[in-house]
Amino acid sequence: MSHHSNDLRETVRERYAAAAVQVTEGGTACCGPQAIEVDDNFGSTLYAAAERDALPAEAVAASLGCGNPTAVADLHEGDRVLDLGSGGGIDVLLSARRVGPTGKAYGLDMTEEMLALALANQKKAGATNVEFLKGTIEAIPLPANTIDVVISNCVINLSTDKPAVFAEMFRVLAPGGRIGISDVVADDQLGPDQRAERGDYVGCIAGALSFTEYGEGLAAAGFTDIEVIPTHAVADGMHSAMVRATKPTAPTGTTAQAPARPTSFDSCSAGSGC
Numbered sequence: 001m002s003h004h005s006n007d008l009r010e011t012v013r014e015r016y017a018a019a020a021v022q023v024t025e026g027g028t029a030c031c032g033p034q035a036i037e038v039d040d041n042f043g044s045t046l047y048a049a050a051e052r053d054a055l056p057a058e059a060v061a062a063s064l065g066c067g068n069p070t071a072v073a074d075l076h077e078g079d080r081v082l083d084l085g086s087g088g089g090i091d092v093l094l095s096a097r098r099v100g101p102t103g104k105a106y107g108l109d110m111t112e113e114m115l116a117l118a119l120a121n122q123k124k125a126g127a128t129n130v131e132f133l134k135g136t137i138e139a140i141p142l143p144a145n146t147i148d149v150v151i152s153n154c155v156i157n158l159s160t161d162k163p164a165v166f167a168e169m170f171r172v173l174a175p176g177g178r179i180g181i182s183d184v185v186a187d188d189q190l191g192p193d194q195r196a197e198r199g200d201y202v203g204c205i206a207g208a209l210s211f212t213e214y215g216e217g218l219a220a221a222g223f224t225d226i227e228v229i230p231t232h233a234v235a236d237g238m239h240s241a242m243v244r245a246t247k248p249t250a251p252t253g254t255t256a257q258a259p260a261r262p263t264s265f266d267s268c269s270a271g272s273g274c
């Protein structure tokens with residue numbers, strides 16, 4: 001990894017360590033980019049009230065996501081789920097309830113302070129089918145073919161090596177496994193400079209991929225049935241989006257598909273859990 005990438009990752013780690021400490025001291029971590037007003041585009045209002053009410057208050061307060069990946073992923077009893085960049089653990093704890101005692105929910109995060117907060121939240125929730133792992137999403141500390149569903153909430157945009165993240169998701173998924181991700185995605189016509197004008201890197205804006213870049217990155221890693229669908233705007237020309245794709249059950253050779261590009265912009269109000 002280059003010096004620049006290392007520095008950027010350390011800046012991201014420091015930003016989220018501070019957010020975790022803020023929650024641990026009784027505040028809230030929300031919200032996203034400093035360049036736009038603090039609003040309902042990020043954080044716990046993106047979940048249904050019933051989901052929030054079932055969790056420890058600190059897990060809800062720590063929510064820094066831009067969607068509800070557990071709804072995007074359509075989890076089932078018995079699924080083995082991995083949340084990339086699990087933060088305070090909100091999506092891991094929701095997943096654990098969905099998959100039940102025969103399933104398992106893993107959370108992976110590189111920030112010690114977030115992991116401490118997540119472990120405390122797991123204890124408060126009394127969840128036993130949960131495990132938090134320390135590591136990076138570019139080098140996932142799990143064996144190949146062991147996960148049914150990879151979820152993630154507003155984290156992949158923060159990675160300085162997105163092809164490595166896509167390759168790692170593909171590696172850990174069992175054949176037939178799938179991804180259900182919420183992330184910030186830019187309109188195709190916005191170049192890197194225009195994305196950076198709209199918000200900073202640690203605030204989940206400047207590092208966002210475009211729709212085409214996201215789809216092509218997933219296809220290059222081997223995924224099929226790729227969808228990148230906007231749900232709500234987070235800045236001018238930047239959207240929170242649902243990302244879905246599947247790892248084929250058998251090697252497909254050249255069958256990677258072009259991403260399904262939405263033809264219309266679907267707005268979706270905060271709180272509906274989309």
Ligand SMILES: C[S@@+](CC[C@H](N)C(=O)[O-])C[C@H]1O[C@@H](n2cnc3c(N)ncnc32)[C@H](O)[C@@H]1O
Pocket residue numbers: 012013016017062063064065066084085086087088089090091108109110111114135136137138152153154155158159160204
């Ligand atoms: C915007 S927060 C989202 C947290 C959580 N998914 C949520 O919805 O509240 C980003 C999280 O990803 C973690 N993170 C960022 N880059 C990472 C990387 N390369 N590897 C592992 N964790 C990372 C941060 O430590 C932080 O907890």
